[in-house]
Amino acid sequence: ANFAQATEYWLGNYLLNDILFPDEVAQRCPEVVVTLDGGTVVRQPALATSALLGVLVGIKGGYDLLWVAASKRRQQNSPKGQQQQGNDQQGMPATRLWALAFFAFGAMNLSALPLHCFLPAPETTYPQESPMWWSIDTYMTGASSMCLAMAALQECVDASSTSTVSTWKIKFAFRKLGQIFHSIGALCLVWFWLDPTPLGSPLFGLEDWYLFPPLLAGLPVSWFLFQQRRFISKSSGHFVFCLGSLTAAASIVLDRFFCYLLEARFLDAFTASNGVFLGCDLCFLGLYLVLVASTSYAESYKKVS
Secondary structure: OHHHHHHHHHHHHHHHHHHHOOHHHHHHOOOOEEEOOOOOEEEOHHHHHHHHHHHHHHHHHHHHHHHHHHHHHHHHHOHHHHHOHHHHOOOHHHHHHHHHHHHHHHHHHHHHHHHHHHOOOOOOOHHHHOHHHHHHHHHHHHHHHHHHHHHHHHHHHHHHOOOHHHHHHHHHHHHHHHHHHHHHHHHHHHHHHOOOOOOOOOHHHHHHHHHHHHHHHHHHHHHHHHHHHOOOOOOOHHHHHHHHHHHHHHHHHOHHHHHHHHOOOOOOOOOHHHHHHHHHHHHHHHHHHHHHHHHHHHHHHHHHO
């Protein structure tokens, strides 16, 4: 309980409310609401556009990567693939994890559309007034980030290990670790829906699942992209990923300054919420471009060799 209260104070009250998003900014720049011709009310229209883009990126990336994983499976089951089983099996579980990460990212953006754009603004909190959409949003965010972290770790092991036995031992350990983390996320989701909750606040588990997996995924994904940069010199994915990271970070830091400078001249395009969504879209798009380029590179290398 003390840890939960300390986390809520430092991350919620102090960092978010006092430093990054003080009350004076919320009063000066309230949430943007527009009414369409048919009478449909849309909150944060720029964020709605970014969320829709995230749905498209998630579905497109997940489908393509799932097709790549299925193609690798078919190659392994072929007579030629069974002769080269050791090399061809590398990357297939990671490819499935990449695909799941993209699908979860698309689901997160899909749940964000009613939650942040089409449902009325909550008078109290999102968990109280929109528990279904809020729980999907938070759970899918953590699930996508955990899949990213596990996939990047497996890719890094494939790229750095020379012993097949040790590689599979490490990958097996990572797979079990990922299963444990996803079980924790599922327990947090069940904890939220239990009434009454056995361990105190039902929000604490899902809030942490929403916050900490994205932070943990940053390092392995960045290391994976750094490794791929040595092989894919002409890929634009690294630039797009860096642009997305800078967009998300800058939108949070500069939110109050954009509020004072622009107010609502560009609707909510320069708010922190839209910047984070758009930045994540660009990060996933850049990651998709890198994965597609690395797959093409691997196929070209196999054909030459």
